Amino acid sequence: MSITNQLREAIESGPKSRYRLWKETGVDKAALSRFVHGKAGLSSAAIDALADNLDLELAPKQPPPANKPKTTKRKRSPKPKR
Numbered sequence: 001m002s003i004t005n006q007l008r009e010a011i012e013s014g015p016k017s018r019y020r021l022w023k024e025t026g027v028d029k030a031a032l033s034r035f036v037h038g039k040a041g042l043s044s045a046a047i048d049a050l051a052d053n054l055d056l057e058l059a060p061k062q063p064p065p066a067n068k069p070k071t072t073k074r075k076r077s078p079k080p081k082r
Helices: 003-015 020-027 031-034 043-053
Strands: none
Touching: 003 020, 003 031, 020 031, 020 043
């Protein structure tokens, strides 16, 4: 999921209303609405203000687990007949 989609989701599902976010961050109400509806982006300053207010931080993705090299089964040589 992209960073902008994560921010949209945090805005929509978070504990604060868009009105409260606007009041606490100063991000323009119309710009916030256009962003949430995917009609426009936000400035980096607005993204920072929203992320700080929503207690979000950017973190690197967890690396995928290391792939172990596939081992090939060795065929056993037939046992000598006694």
